[in-house]
Amino acid sequence: MKDLKYLFDQNAKWSDKMKTLDEHFFDKLVDQQTPEYLWIGCSDSRVPANEIVGLLPGELFVHRNVANVVIHTDFNCLSVLQYAIEILKVKHVIICGHYGCGGVKAALDSKPYGLIDNWLHGIKNIYKRNQHKLESLKTEQEKLDKMCELNVIQQMHNICYTSIVQDAWHRGQSLSIHGWIYDIKDGVLKNLGVTVDGPDQIAPIYRLTDEDDE
Numbered sequence: 001m002k003d004l005k006y007l008f009d010q011n012a013k014w015s016d017k018m019k020t021l022d023e024h025f026f027d028k029l030v031d032q033q034t035p036e037y038l039w040i041g042c043s044d045s046r047v048p049a050n051e052i053v054g055l056l057p058g059e060l061f062v063h064r065n066v067a068n069v070v071i072h073t074d075f076n077c078l079s080v081l082q083y084a085i086e087i088l089k090v091k092h093v094i095i096c097g098h099y100g101c102g103g104v105k106a107a108l109d110s111k112p113y114g115l116i117d118n119w120l121h122g123i124k125n126i127y128k129r130n131q132h133k134l135e136s137l138k139t140e141q142e143k144l145d146k147m148c149e150l151n152v153i154q155q156m157h158n159i160c161y162t163s164i165v166q167d168a169w170h171r172g173q174s175l176s177i178h179g180w181i182y183d184i185k186d187g188v189l190k191n192l193g194v195t196v197d198g199p200d201q202i203a204p205i206y207r208l209t210d211e212d213d214e
Helices: 005-021 024-030 047-053 077-086 100-107 121-129 132-136 141-158 163-171
Strands: 038-044 060-065 091-100 176-183 189-193
Touching: 005 024, 038 047, 038 163, 047 121, 060 077, 077 091, 077 163, 091 132, 091 141, 100 121, 100 141, 121 132, 132 141, 141 163, 141 176
Parallel strands: 038 060, 038 091, 091 176
Antiparallel strands: 176 189
16 A cells, blocks of 8 residues: 655655745744635645745645535534634635636536535526526636636625624624635636625625624
């Protein structure tokens, strides 16, 4: 059985490199993590969160899953969101998708993939709501690209609808939710221009009333 020695060798080289750059690097990491950002992204191995934005360990809190989906019954994602906002006091939550996302592509396909079909069901709903707009696009690639963007925007709104985020806003906590997308072809991030930083920017039906206002 292969023991993956190569990965341990790589780890040793990385550790030595970081200590060469800053002899106190790991000492500072042990003390406390104080990231200002929570990154919710896709599990795709081609999208390494820290490297994309040039941040070191300790500067970016990360949650990843297939197709960067935020589901209100996913206690894994919600626990990360709550910890980041209430304990770490992050100021920015970034939902970042990427063009060519295999999860989004699978959701657009009628081929069965197994258990993951249930996970991707919400993306099919996004397609259904935007079907007319998507079918007006000329190529399948354009359709996939647009779906990747629409998925980011929907998941960003799903984050805003959580009691975790809205409670933070009611407390007066500075918190912005951003929707970005990454292009694997050139390594460039794109801001989709849909940042939300308060409940007044979401539809009234999704707003939760502050108990103090009742």
